[in-house]
Amino acid sequence: MISEQIKQLDSHYIAQTYGRFDLVLSHGNGCEVWDSEGNKYLDFTSGIGTNSLGWGDTQWVAAVAQQAAKLQHCSNLFYSEPAAQLAEKLAKASGLKRAFFCNSGAEANEGAIKTARKYSADKYGANRSTIITLENSFHGRTLSTLAATGQAVFHQHFSPFTTGFEHLPPNDLAVLTARLADNDVCAVMLEIVQGEGGVNSLTQAYLQGVQALCHRQDVLLIIDEVQTGIGRTGSLFAYQQFNLTPDIVTLAKGLGGGLPIGAFLLGEKCQDTLGKGDHGSTYGGNPVCCAAANVVLDRLDAAFLNEVQQKSAWLRSRLAALPKVKSVSGLGLMIGVEFEAGIDAQQIVAEGIQHGLLMLTAKQKLRLLPPLTISQSALEQGIAILANILISKSF
Ligand SMILES: *Cc1c(COP(=O)(O)O)cnc(C)c1O
Numbered sequence: 001m002i003s004e005q006i007k008q009l010d011s012h013y014i015a016q017t018y019g020r021f022d023l024v025l026s027h028g029n030g031c032e033v034w035d036s037e038g039n040k041y042l043d044f045t046s047g048i049g050t051n052s053l054g055w056g057d058t059q060w061v062a063a064v065a066q067q068a069a070k071l072q073h074c075s076n077l078f079y080s081e082p083a084a085q086l087a088e089k090l091a092k093a094s095g096l097k098r099a100f101f102c103n104s105g106a107e108a109n110e111g112a113i114k115t116a117r118k119y120s121a122d123k124y125g126a127n128r129s130t131i132i133t134l135e136n137s138f139h140g141r142t143l144s145t146l147a148a149t150g151q152a153v154f155h156q157h158f159s160p161f162t163t164g165f166e167h168l169p170p171n172d173l174a175v176l177t178a179r180l181a182d183n184d185v186c187a188v189m190l191e192i193v194q195g196e197g198g199v200n201s202l203t204q205a206y207l208q209g210v211q212a213l214c215h216r217q218d219v220l221l222i223i224d225e226v227q228t229g230i231g232r233t234g235s236l237f238a239y240q241q242f243n244l245t246p247d248i249v250t251l252a253k254g255l256g257g258g259l260p261i262g263a264f265l266l267g268e269k270c271q272d273t274l275g276k277g278d279h280g281s282t283y284g285g286n287p288v289c290c291a292a293a294n295v296v297l298d299r300l301d302a303a304f305l306n307e308v309q310q311k312s313a314w315l316r317s318r319l320a321a322l323p324k325v326k327s328v329s330g331l332g333l334m335i336g337v338e339f340e341a342g343i344d345a346q347q348i349v350a351e352g353i354q355h356g357l358l359m360l361t362a363k364q365k366l367r368l369l370p371p372l373t374i375s376q377s378a379l380e381q382g383i384a385i386l387a388n389i390l391i392s393k394s395f
Pocket of ligand 1: 109
């Protein structure tokens with residue numbers, strides 16, 4: 001089918017909830033992807049940070065195909081090897097104790113919220129169920145995770161939302177300290193780098209301060225690593241760069257390397273909070289998705305992560321030196337680019353497609369999430385295309 005036919009089917013038969021780029025993708029290899037007409041694009045999006053190992057990684061494809069042929073799904077009424085192995089890897093890598101597997105980031109955060117509320121209710125009784133999140137955060141699209149999301153734009157049309165969420169300003173410890181005085185808060189949930197909110201990092205001082213406050217008052221610290229996790233920021237989990245010991249960590253995007261899997265990891269305090277019957281998900285721990293995630297985790301060793309850091313340093317310095325760039329934010333290969341006034345990031349992305357480079361936006365910024373496996377020559381190629389666009393006369 002050619003692109004025009006596919007777009008027409010989409011417009012007739014798919015709920016029109018997405019503002020899509022004007023591009024139908026057909027197949028990919030490494031950090032390159034082709035459209036239905038055979039045009040090639042360099043990919044700085046990774047399916048929004050999901051294809052950690054790029055497109056069609058041989059080892060990943062083999063593991064997925066083998067697992068699909070062997071046992072594609074068996075439900076959580078039975079034990080299966082891929083999920084058990086994956087949970088062990090995640091526990092050993094994170095220092096947390098147990099994993100619950102689900103299918104998406106929003107679901108992972110829902111599970112974290114349920115765990116925090118039950119932990120508090122078990123120990124302290126009712127009226128200690130408030131969850132603090134940050135302004136400008138993004139935690140998902142279900143009613144509860146939308147309520148957790150600290151952006152007014154998401155709080156239209158769908159009320160009533162789940163109650164018990166409050167949004168405080170990021171990097172403001174005094175406000176959090178004052179709010180926790182009431183003893184009605186069971187958890188603080190935050191992203192180390194706010195992704196959808198514009199690729200903004202929290203400060204080390206703030207994160208340490210939040211953790212100290214949480215520990216003092218037995219408030220659970222939930223880190224939403226749905227976007228920052230699984231090597232994206234140059235360490236397996238972003239919190240590891242800030243010396244944190246969270247009580248719950250949520251994962252999704254990059255975990256399956258392009259298959260839908262989410263997880264929440266439970267630390268010592270709350271590893272047994274959820275008991276039999278308290279939570280579940282039909283597809284949670286699906287063997288094919290877990291086999292895919294096992295390959296991703298096996299590949300992300302210290303040498304791999306070190307390369308991510310080096311690529312990040314190179315890319316960030318080149319981006320900062322481009323014309324019309326005001327600032328570069330983010331961590332690892334999760335990068336935001338702020339332009340000088342008059343440059344519209346959306347327009348840069350559209351121009352990128354014309355010139356064979358796929359990029360994203362976050363708020364007013366350009367957002368880059370290249371595959372973690374991207375080669376140096378592909379990075380150079382991408383920077384050259386972006387430089388050309390920025391230098392061109394159209395701005
Ligand atoms: C993408 C994202 C989510 C939501 O993940 P879904 O898989 O789309 O439900 C939650 N939190 C953060 C930080 C994200 O970036």
